[in-house]
Amino acid sequence: FGPGEHPAGVPLNYTWLVTNDADTNWNPSVVLSLENVLLGECGQLETVTKETVQPLTCTIIISAIANPGDEPEFTVILDGDLVRHEEKITMLVAPKKEITWKIDGSEVIDVDELSVIQITITNIGNTVISNRIEATPPSGWSVLFDGLDTITIDAGQAEILRLEITAKSSGEGTLTLSLVEGEDVTGYTIDIEMIAEGEIIIEEPSNLSTTILSIAGI
Numbered sequence: 075f076g077p078g079e080h081p082a083g084v085p086l087n088y089t090w091l092v093t094n095d096a097d098t099n100w101n102p103s104v105v106l107s108l109e110n111v112l113l114g115e116c117g118q119l120e121t122v123t124k125e126t127v128q129p130l131t132c133t134i135i136i137s138a139i140a141n142p143g144d145e146p147e148f149t150v151i152l153d154g155d156l157v158r159h160e161e162k163i164t165m166l167v168a169p170k171k172e173i174t175w176k177i178d179g180s181e182v183i184d185v186d187e188l189s190v191i192q193i194t195i196t197n198i199g200n201t202v203i204s205n206r207i208e209a210t211p212p213s214g215w216s217v218l219f220d221g222l223d224t225i226t227i228d229a230g231q232a233e234i235l236r237l238e239i240t241a242k243s244s245g246e247g248t249l250t251l252s253l254v255e256g257e258d259v260t261g262y263t264i265d266i267e268m269i270a271e272g273e274i275i276i277e278e279p280s281n282l283s284t285t286i287l288s289i290a291g292i
Contacts, residue, residue: 212247
């Protein structure tokens with residue numbers, strides 16, 4: 075795959091060209107030795123005859139539990155016919171910033187009534203996500219966080235926020251949630267299509283007047 079940082083969760087293919095300078099055929103077995111944060115397998119190697127070239131490909135995946143900056147190793151061992159050869163590769167785990175959103179609550183609300191939706195944000199990357207959440211409502215609507223509007227989520231963990239929404243008029247609109255200055259995070263924003271139904275009822279004051287008649291007796 076080459077030097078530099080290596081992303082977690084992505085299959086990475088390594089290919090070697092195996093040659094044989096001897097006069098006899100070589101039929102080595104292929105053994106892949108992996109550290110515990112790596113997954114992988116190697117293909118079969120065909121018989122390597124004199125002055126021929128046979129490709130050997132191994133696919134390696136860095137587990138999501140690997141910390142960014144770690145340098146796990148794997149070793150490919152070719153062993154057979156009294157000949158043993160090892161290839162050791164060191165990888166550098168790249169940081170991965172990614173979140174998912176889960177919205178619980180009705181996307182259809184009543185006009186001029188407080189509605190609450192619950193937002194679950196899950197960190198599916200391998201580094202801490204710490205940001206403020208910005209909620210942009212449709213025009214004429216209002217939103218407030220019931221509690222803090224910031225998150226600090228370790229890799230593999232989730233955090234729950236509550237959002238209070240009030241629509242001042244009926245119609246459809248888009249509620250946008252996003253991480254402030256979080257453009258480097260995959261999935262940093264989400265759009266939620268909302269519908270407000272009903273009308274605002276305004277009670278007009280009564281125009282009835284009350285007349286008090288006082289009669290004095292003689």
